[in-house]
Amino acid sequence: MKLRTILTLVGVAIAIALISLWMGQSAYTWFPPQASAESILVDNLFSFLVTLGTFIFLGVVGTLTYSILFQRAGKYDYSDGPHIEGNVKLEIIWTAIPFALVIWIAAYSYQIYDQMSILGPMEHAHHGAMMAVADAAEVHESQLEEVEQIQVLARQWSWEFRYGNGTGNGTGNVSSTELHLPNNRRIKLVLHSEDVLHGLYIPAFRVKQDVIPGRDIDFEFTPIREGKYRLRDSQYSGTYFAAMQTDVVVESPEAYQKWLADASIATPVVAYNRASNEYAKRDNANNLVTVIPAAPPVVNYSN
Structure with missing residues (x-):
């Protein structure tokens, strides 16, 4: 291979x-603020995947484009191409590289999932994940061990949150339909569904967990940015x-x-519930059958 060709390929690869x-850096702007x-x-994982995917995409498309433009047969060339049985070296390369990439992606993904340690029963220490972002979050180490436990009740179609983790702080009877969280504290949600499968999803936190009927699921994360x-x-x-938002x-x-x-x-009141409100105003002319929403929760604080 000519030196000029090698330098050209190296230059294209660098570009x-x-x-x-x-x-990959632009991918950080595609999401809500990191909360x-x-x-x-x-x-970080998504940025890595975007970087790697872009490199592969541009490499494949670039190779195809070059082949189409500069390696095609002449206009009146109807002859057969060269008979090629195979190339062992090439087959090893195009098998080894994807295999190595898959192992790399899997190992990095598992490392991120392990550091997040969002599922309580997994018995992973969340300290490593917090220390990895302590500088960005400005979280004091003494705060990392404090866990705020909140019960989450999901029903058709409303959320109810009950506060207090048995610490004797006098907040065991507080309930709300708006989730309040202390900043820079480890949060442990105990998820429970009273009817069907639900999913707790907070885009700004990048966390999601199915709420399965008949099971209490411990779900942990740490807010680092004040806001709504x-x-x-x-x-x-x-x-x-x-309407279940x-x-x-x-x-x-x-x-x-x-x-x-x-x-x-505060005196407990019946919370406003959009699903119940829409159900009450439904059009009965078409005799549509639907599930009756659960009774709106009675809470100390309703948004």
């Missing part, structure tokens, strides 16, 4: 690599599942404790 790295420690890990985010039901749970409010630990204290002395 493709630079474009791929740029695409949890887990979101940083997930975005959206929680959605990621599973089709019936007619009004699109609520806000997630991440606030300072002091503001969170104040909210708990204020909510604990």
Whole structure:
């Protein structure tokens, strides 16, 4: 192979690599703001996959384009191409490279999943994941061991959150339809469905977990950015599942404790429920049969 050809291929490979790295960095802007420690890990993995995928895509498309433009037969050339039995070296290369890439992606993905440690029963230590993003989140090490436990009840079609982890802080009777979380604290949600399969999904946190009937599922993550985010039901749970949304409010630990204290002395009220409201206003002219929404929850705080 001529030196000029080698230098050309090296130059093209470097150009493709630079474009791929740029695409990988651009991928960070395709998502909502990173609002949890887990979101940083997930975005890093996604950026890696975009970078690798872009490099492969441009390499394959570039090779095909070059072949079509410069290696095609003449206009009136109807002769057969050269008879090639095979190339052992080439077959080893195009088998080994994809195999190595798959192992690389699998190992990195498992490492990220292991660091996230979002499922309580897995018995993984979440300390490693938090230390990996401690600089970005500015989380003090003493805060990493504090876990706030919240019960999550999913039903057709509403979310209910009950606070208090048995620490005697006087907040055991607080309930709401809006999820409030202290910033920079490990959160443990105990998920329970009272009817069908639901899915807890917070895009800004990059976390999702199915809520399975008949099972209590421990689900952990760590908010790192104060603000208001959206929680959605990621599973089709019936007619009004699109209405099964609520806000997630991440606030300072002091503001969170104040909210708990204020909510604990508030008189429980029947929460507004969009599904029940739409069901009451339904058009009965077509005699459509649908599941009756569960009774709206009675909570201390309703959004």
